[in-house]
Amino acid sequence: MFVAPPGYQPVYNPTIPYLGPIYGGLREGSSIYLQGSTPENMTRFFVNLLCGESESSDVALHFNPRFDGWDKVVFNTRQNNSWDSEDKVRRMPFSKGRDFEMAIMITSHGFQIKVNGKDFYTFPHRLPVERIRAMQIGGDVSIQTINVIGGAGGGMNQYPGGMGQGQYPGGCSGGGYPGGMGGGMGGGYPGGDMGGGYPGGMGGGTAGGYPGSHLPSMGGQPVYNPPVPYSNMIPGGMFPKRTIIIRGMVSHGANGLSINFKVSRSRDIAFHMNPRVKQGIVVRNSMIGGSWGQEDRQLSMNPFKDGQYFDMSIRCGNQRFKVFVNGQHLFDFFHRLQSFSDIDLLEIEGDVQISYIHF
Known part of the structure; x- marks a missing residue:
């Protein structure tokens, strides 16, 4: 199971009363x-x-x-x-x-x-x-x-080298803190897949790879509260283990939203993700050469509900995109485009407020 790097993890279902650090x-x-x-x-x-x-x-x-x-x-x-x-x-x-x-x-x-x-x-x-x-x-x-x-502890403004350079002990810019950034907030990650030293938690927002975890480092500055519709180039394009974190909230009274990974020069949509809130389904598809492909609709759950917050990570692999929402694996979408490395554009539209995007 893919787990986002330290500092990207929310705390899930903490025991109340709760007391935990905000490192940095x-x-x-x-x-x-x-x-x-x-x-x-x-x-x-x-x-x-x-x-x-x-x-x-x-x-x-x-x-x-x-x-x-x-x-x-x-x-x-x-x-x-x-x-x-x-x-x-x-x-x-x-x-x-x-x-x-x-x-x-x-x-x-x-x-x-x-x-x-x-x-x-x-x-x-x-x-x-x-x-x-x-x-x-x-x-x-x-x-x-x-x-x-x-948060302030994430190397955003304080540390030379900026985001996710991994030059601090523990592989994340929170250097001196046990377990890396955000390391003791409790909660952990469903499935307990954190690996030894990182008990899970919330932190400031950068991470290089975490020792022994083979996690991708998160580079570049995150985008906070962008307007929707959102359309922007993906810095460096897509490659294996490339991960995009998207956090936001489904608008009240929403019909639906869509997230598209596109090839800017051909306008092909390599991966189209379309939560239809009123219908309670998440449609996945591609549009190549102007034609829509076969829709994927099967899902064991639908986390995109009216007025609900979501925390999504989309990871590009050699064969597929793996999508996690709120800590749970939601689905895989197998590549239909011959070369996924041509994907260089992210678009988000519909009934959604986006608080955070990070490549």
């Missing part, structure tokens, strides 16, 4: 995505961004929805074991017994909170974002995925 910390432009659900008898839960790795650390962001007759969300900070003044927002973006998708985006002004794709509130910074080292979650909530995108 956060910076302006980082985002944290949480996918979860609240029980029918929910009273309150919280998400804390901590300035250290213990429960007593200063809290840069305390996010605390409370269902207590006066439904509200409380924001606050804590310094030297003393809480500051509360910001109370008397609106409730969560529903009891329902799934939710939440994003915490770090802007120059503050923490911009979105719930189920809608802006909720921006809490102004009171403590420097650079101090944040861990996340804590507790209360009446269950979490399916935690995903940090664009």
Whole structure:
């Protein structure tokens, strides 16, 4: 089973209460995505961004929805074991017994909170974002995925040589951290296929190959929040073990979306992936010489659902593309084009918001 390199892995189904490090910390432009659900008898839960790795650390962001007759969300900070003044927002973006998708985006002004794709509130910074080292979650909530995108520890701006050069110990730019980047967030990867030193987790976002894992290194800068439709050249084209990570959210009320790997000079579509949300199917096909080929439709599951977050990796092999979504192998698509190395263009369109693309 293919596993994305360290630093690309979300945390799946963590035990609550949860406390885990964000190695390398956060910076302006980082985002944290949480996918979860609240029980029918929910009273309150919280998400804390901590300035250290213990429960007593200063809290840069305390996010605390409370269902207590006066439904509200409380924001606050804590310094030297003393809480500051509360910001109370008397609106409730969560529903009891329902799934939710939440994003915490770090802007120059503050923490911009979105719930189920809608802006909720921006809490102004009171403590420097650079101090944040861990996340804590507790209360009446269950979490399916935690995903940090664009963290500071990933060699984006700090290290010579940029992304994924693999010149630091452990083969990823988080050098001194045990298990490489994002190494102790818990959770791991379904199937436990991580190999020895990497317990799974979330990190800043770069990786060279991980020793003994034969993983491809991730080179070049990721693209954050591109507009859709998206069309861009694939730097260096496709080759064996080339992996593309795409993260995003299916729009509410979506009909469908498509992801096309194309040959720019002939306009052939070597690999067309078309989740049809309302029909609950994922169609795969190719269009070569102006003609569509035979559709593949068989799937054991369909992770592309209305309003749902997805985390996809598409790996090019000698015979096929292997596609993983939310940590599960979804399907293989065998090459139909004589030379897959001619593929040099990625297009994404339809009812989808894309948060991250990385080759």
